[in-house]
Amino acid sequence: MHTTFNALAEPNRMRIVELLREGPLAVGEIADRLELRQPQTSKHLKVLANSGLLEAKPEANRRIYGLKREPFEELDEWLSTFRRTMETRLDNLAAYLEKLQDKQPGG
Amino acid sequence: MHTTFNALAEPNRMRIVELLREGPLAVGEIADRLELRQPQTSKHLKVLANSGLLEAKPEANRRIYGLKREPFEELDEWLSTFRRTMETRLDNLAAYLEKLQDKQPGG
DNA sequence: TGAGTATATTCCTGTCAAGGCATATACGGG
DNA sequence: CCCGTATATGCCTTGACAGGAATATACTCA
Numbered sequence: 001m002h003t004t005f006n007a008l009a010e011p012n013r014m015r016i017v018e019l020l021r022e023g024p025l026a027v028g029e030i031a032d033r034l035e036l037r038q039p040q041t042s043k044h045l046k047v048l049a050n051s052g053l054l055e056a057k058p059e060a061n062r063r064i065y066g067l068k069r070e071p072f073e074e075l076d077e078w079l080s081t082f083r084r085t086m087e088t089r090l091d092n093l094a095a096y097l098e099k100l101q102d103k104q105p106g107g
Numbered sequence: 108m109h110t111t112f113n114a115l116a117e118p119n120r121m122r123i124v125e126l127l128r129e130g131p132l133a134v135g136e137i138a139d140r141l142e143l144r145q146p147q148t149s150k151h152l153k154v155l156a157n158s159g160l161l162e163a164k165p166e167a168n169r170r171i172y173g174l175k176r177e178p179f180e181e182l183d184e185w186l187s188t189f190r191r192t193m194e195t196r197l198d199n200l201a202a203y204l205e206k207l208q209d210k211q212p213g214g
Numbered sequence: 215t216g217a218g219t220a221t222a223t224t225c226c227t228g229t230c231a232a233g234g235c236a237t238a239t240a241c242g243g244g
Numbered sequence: 245c246c247c248g249t250a251t252a253t254g255c256c257t258t259g260a261c262a263g264g265a266a267t268a269t270a271c272t273c274a
Binding site: 133134135145146149150152153167168169170 | 248249252
């Protein structure tokens with residue numbers, strides 16, 4: 001899990017992921033659109049692929065990288081357990097509501 | 108956003124966040140439970156707080172750190188746009204379904 | 215096989231961040 | 245104010261990692 005976060009923590013990798021939401025692309029395309037050099041692009045793609053976020057599909061001369069669903073589903077699950085946690089934890093909820101109501105003093 | 112990921116990418120910080128799901132804790136408690144030294148614990152807490160993930164509530168001698176909701180909500184939103192993206196992108200969906208159905212050719 | 219294109223890998227360097235340890239600061243009690 | 249406890253900060257060393265440039269590898273086509 002923290003591997004996923006690590007991969008997405010790097011700004012350029014994040015940009016790559018955002019770009020690939022439009023659809024799979026070849027390395028050169030990615031480098032071109034994001035104005036990155038080809039080698040660093042390949043390196044970032046490698047990290048992202050190793051983290052399971054991307055998948056490469058060889059196509060003739062090129063390698064087409066596309067997003068994978070699993071890590072995002074996993075992330076989603078993790079988050080939903082968090083949502084449940086938050087709902088249960090009244091401490092935080094109370095503080096949250098206080099702010100919403102512009103808080104009346106005397107508590 | 109990538110600030111959030113950056114904060115969570117560090118294993119010990121992730122452990123802190125997981126721990127705090129049970130409820131807010133003082134620095135010493137956190138350090139104790141996770142077997143971290145107090146100074147590094149404070150440093151990690153600082154990073155987490157600066158990223159907006161935590162909030163410190165001074166209480167006498169101590170500072171009680173607790174999770175904030177906003178970053179998780181934000182993360183959730185980000186993820187949901189992703190979910191939408193994934194549903195739209197038929198390339199990936201097709202591949203996904205193929206796997207699920209043990210793939211019968213000619214789709 | 216050789217040329218050409220697309221991508222991956224290697225080496226190098228600078229920067230950033232984490233841990234260890236010492237110490238400063240904050241707060242409460244007397 | 246002085247003490248004790250809880251927490252934050254500073255300095256140092258070290259390891260990880262990103263970018264740059266050169267080069268190796270993979271694949272296609274003739």
